Amino acid sequence: MTTTTTAPVAPEPQDPFTGGKVLDFRPPIGPVTEPAPAEPGETVHEHEETTGEPVDLPVTEDRSLAARMNAARNGTRRPVFASWLTSSEEFVNTAKWAADHAAHTMAYHAVRCPLYAAKIAARSPRGLVRAVAVSANWAMDAEGRALRSDAVTKGDAELYLKLHNAKPRGRWWLVLLGLVILTAGALVLFGYAPMWAQFLGVSVVLGLLGWLGGNPDRPVVGGRAVVTSKAQKLTSDIVVRALSALGIAEVNKAVGKGGGGITFPSPITREGPGWRADVDLPYGVTVADILARRAQLASGLRRPLGCVWPEPAHDQHAGRLVLFVSDVDMAQAKPKAWALAKGGAADLFKAVPFGTDQRGRAVGIDLMYSNLLIGAMPGAGKTFALRVLLLAAALDPTAELRLFELKGSGDLSTLEPVAHHYASGPDDETIEQTVTSLREVYKDLERRAKTISKLPRAQCPENKVTPELSAKRSLGLFPLVVAIDECQELFSHAEYGKEAGELCTAIIKRGRALGVILLLATQRPDKNSLPTAVSANVGVRFCLRVMGQLENDMILGTSMYQNGVRASTFTPKDKGIGYLVGASDDPQIARSAYIDNPAAEKIVVRARALRERAGTLTGHAIGETQLAEDAARANVLDDVASVYQAGEDRLWSEVIVARLAEQRPDAYQGWTPNALAAALKPHGIAPKQIPLRDDTGTERNKRGYLLAAITEVILTTRRVSTESDDSPV
Numbered sequence: 073m074t075t076t077t078t079a080p081v082a083p084e085p086q087d088p089f090t091g092g093k094v095l096d097f098r099p100p101i102g103p104v105t106e107p108a109p110a111e112p113g114e115t116v117h118e119h120e121e122t123t124g125e126p127v128d129l130p131v132t133e134d135r136s137l138a139a140r141m142n143a144a145r146n147g148t149r150r151p152v153f154a155s156w157l158t159s160s161e162e163f164v165n166t167a168k169w170a171a172d173h174a175a176h177t178m179a180y181h182a183v184r185c186p187l188y189a190a191k192i193a194a195r196s197p198r199g200l201v202r203a204v205a206v207s208a209n210w211a212m213d214a215e216g217r218a219l220r221s222d223a224v225t226k227g228d229a230e231l232y233l234k235l236h237n238a239k240p241r242g243r244w245w246l247v248l249l250g251l252v253i254l255t256a257g258a259l260v261l262f263g264y265a266p267m268w269a270q271f272l273g274v275s276v277v278l279g280l281l282g283w284l285g286g287n288p289d290r291p292v293v294g295g296r297a298v299v300t301s302k303a304q305k306l307t308s309d310i311v312v313r314a315l316s317a318l319g320i321a322e323v324n325k326a327v328g329k330g331g332g333g334i335t336f337p338s339p340i341t342r343e344g345p346g347w348r349a350d351v352d353l354p355y356g357v358t359v360a361d362i363l364a365r366r367a368q369l370a371s372g373l374r375r376p377l378g379c380v381w382p383e384p385a386h387d388q389h390a391g392r393l394v395l396f397v398s399d400v401d402m403a404q405a406k407p408k409a410w411a412l413a414k415g416g417a418a419d420l421f422k423a424v425p426f427g428t429d430q431r432g433r434a435v436g437i438d439l440m441y442s443n444l445l446i447g448a449m450p451g452a453g454k455t456f457a458l459r460v461l462l463l464a465a466a467l468d469p470t471a472e473l474r475l476f477e478l479k480g481s482g483d484l485s486t487l488e489p490v491a492h493h494y495a496s497g498p499d500d501e502t503i504e505q506t507v508t509s510l511r512e513v514y515k516d517l518e519r520r521a522k523t524i525s526k527l528p529r530a531q532c533p534e535n536k537v538t539p540e541l542s543a544k545r546s547l548g549l550f551p552l553v554v555a556i557d558e559c560q561e562l563f564s565h566a567e568y569g570k571e572a573g574e575l576c577t578a579i580i581k582r583g584r585a586l587g588v589i590l591l592l593a594t595q596r597p598d599k600n601s602l603p604t605a606v607s608a609n610v611g612v613r614f615c616l617r618v619m620g621q622l623e624n625d626m627i628l629g630t631s632m633y634q635n636g637v638r639a640s641t642f643t644p645k646d647k648g649i650g651y652l653v654g655a656s657d658d659p660q661i662a663r664s665a666y667i668d669n670p671a672a673e674k675i676v677v678r679a680r681a682l683r684e685r686a687g688t689l690t691g692h693a694i695g696e697t698q699l700a701e702d703a704a705r706a707n708v709l710d711d712v713a714s715v716y717q718a719g720e721d722r723l724w725s726e727v728i729v730a731r732l733a734e735q736r737p738d739a740y741q742g743w744t745p746n747a748l749a750a751a752l753k754p755h756g757i758a759p760k761q762i763p764l765r766d767d768t769g770t771e772r773n774k775r776g777y778l779l780a781a782i783t784e785v786i787l788t789t790r791r792v793s794t795e796s797d798d799s800p801v
């Protein structure tokens with residue numbers, strides 16, 4: 073029989089700096105396997121005889137200088153100064169907090185001063201009685217009385233005499249002197265001293281007597297100005313307990329009898345507003361397994377779900393878990409102020425501030441060369457998150473904003489003063505305006521691509537917009553931000569949905585390098601409301617609370633749910649909190665900055681001022697409400713009529729748009745039959761099924777227009793305008 077021996081548990085080490093215990097760090101934590109009792113008659117061998125070479129050579133620690141230097145070279149250097157001392161932002165925040173804390177504490181106690189004074193005054197009679205009693209006992213040497221009576225009881229005359237002679241004398245005289253001085257002082261105070269001195273004197277005496285009459289169990293200052301809730305310290309035992317409760321067979325094996333235990337590659341430390349534990353999971357267990365059981369882990373740790381944030385370690389093996397347990401639930405933690413809330417401008421070529429992560433660290437998003445999809449259940453915080461990014465874009469005066477909010481609640485209306493295009497509403501007209509703007513953007517992609525292709529290689533080495541090119545307004549390569557809130561209304565629209573999907577897909581695919589940024593927010597991420605081509609090509613995704621796997625993966629990408637990135641674990645109170653994917657190498661937890669309407673209005677005032685100074689206020693912001701394409705639409709009837717050749721009285725839509733694009737590519741490049749239908753609709757012309765022969769001579773039925781229908785409207789319009797010109801003013 074073989075016995076397993078375990079290393080004795082080392083005494084807890086002491087931290088030389090804090091003098092306290094070094095945080096729990098005793099790898100590996102596993103079972104202590106007791107030697108199995110020997111059966112009667114059985115021999116216990118300390119070491120089994122083995123033959124051949126051992127597979128694992130004994131590990132002896134190399135303590136040579138070279139080895140230690142090598143280990144130090146590969147180690148991680150801890151910062152010399154605390155981060156709040158090296159970061160001016162953190163220093164200012166900490167200083168502000170300290171000043172605010174002191175001011176609050178003073179104000180709290182200042183308001184309660186009369187109550188404290190009344191309590192002290194009420195205790196002063198008891199204090200007076202105690203003062204008299206203490207003085208009398210002292211004068212009579214009360215402590216010696218017990219010894220003297222003891223000597224009398226024992227009949228020890230010698231001891232009694234000794235004690236009697238040692239009795240202090242003249243104490244009554246001192247008490248009397250004190251009384252005389254006090255009386256004289258009182259007479260002087262009330263006879264000659266000014267009012268304030270009398271008040272001060274009485275306060276001091278009452279204060280002293282109140283203090284003497286106090287009860288240590290009932291202090292005068294009853295409550296604290298700031299109530300702190302101290303979270304339980306995270307220890308390796310707690311982590312192991314929680315991991316063992318997850319029902320993962322490999323973990324149970326590791327922590328069970330004979331298992332290898334769970335190891336902690338570095339000590340559990342305080343990090344920001346919580347505890348951080350780095351854990352090496354047992355072989356075969358991945359961080360994704362833990363992420364998928366976040367709720368159970370929180371239960372095992374006995375912490376609220378919003379405090380427990382497991383995540384993979386960067387650049388490490390798949391079993392290295394970084395567990396962050398915050399003191400306060402992320403949803404209840406006081407939100408940090410947005411970096412651009414009070415001042416400053418943004419540059420869309422750099423990451424713009426978005427919010428904070430679970431450790432309170434700033435989270436930024438690079439919008440340039442990317443696109444963003446935000447998705448969640450209604451009321452989870454999509455619009456707020458979108459608005460934060462739009463406010464940042466507004467603070468970059470070079471960026472043009474086209475904003476469409478298809479719910480009609482006016483959630484983005486605060487941004488109207490800086491928007492080039494703006495429309496809000498749940499109606500067909502708003503959808504049409506959105507599509508019209510998207511068509512313009514689509515056409516602009518062509519122009520941008522041509523501009524870039526004509527530039528010398530030295531100016532544009534990567535064939536994409538650079539900050540320098542964007543700054544040259546004449547090139548028209550400035551950042552163009554298109555935001556569509558509640559985009560499910562657009563993509564599921566019976567008439568424009570398909571075209572909108574195609575336009576957005578093209579903008580996402582080609583616009584990235586050309587300085588066009590598309591931001592979409594949706595509360596219905598299914599394949600009818602969000603084209604798969606759009607969801608598959610978006611670069612950055614922010615998913616707040618969703619119901620299940622389908623919605624989660626539609627927004628965050630395929631297999632995210634399976635990998636443990638589950639926005640369905642958020643609760644209704646987790647407003648503004650979501651998984652952010654694509655903004656950094658790994659999925660992040662982020663809470664968008666909280667900017668309400670009044671705060672947003674102030675920021676927009678600043679943004680507008682920046683744009684006025686830069687001369688970049690255009691479109692809706694300066695009262696030009698009609699889209700450029702609306703103007704082009706006035707001529708569309710003439711243009712369509714002109715593509716019918718001699719002898720043709722009907723044409724399919726696809727032929728009309730192809731000929732229009734050929735005749736006037738500047739106005740009609742990229743038009744689809746749907747776009748044509750949308751342009752003709754305001755004139756009361758709808759497409760019809762037109763039977764015609766195709767190139768092969770086969771007769772087919774397709775959507776198109778009769779020339780007579782077009783010319784009739786042209787003639788009617790002309791007649792009406794001539795009549796109105798002739799009418800007397």
Ligand SMILES: Nc1ncnc2c1ncn2[C@@H]1O[C@H](COP(=O)(O)OP(=O)(O)OP(=O)(O)O)[C@@H](O)[C@H]1O
Pocket residue numbers: 407448449450451452453454455456457479595647648649663664665666
């Ligand atoms: N970062 C945040 N921090 C705290 N509260 C937030 C945050 N973001 C949003 N909220 C709260 O959540 C509420 C809903 O936000 P929002 O209107 O953005 O939701 P939504 O998902 O767009 O809803 P809907 O789909 O109905 O438009 C807001 O009124 C706000 O109080």
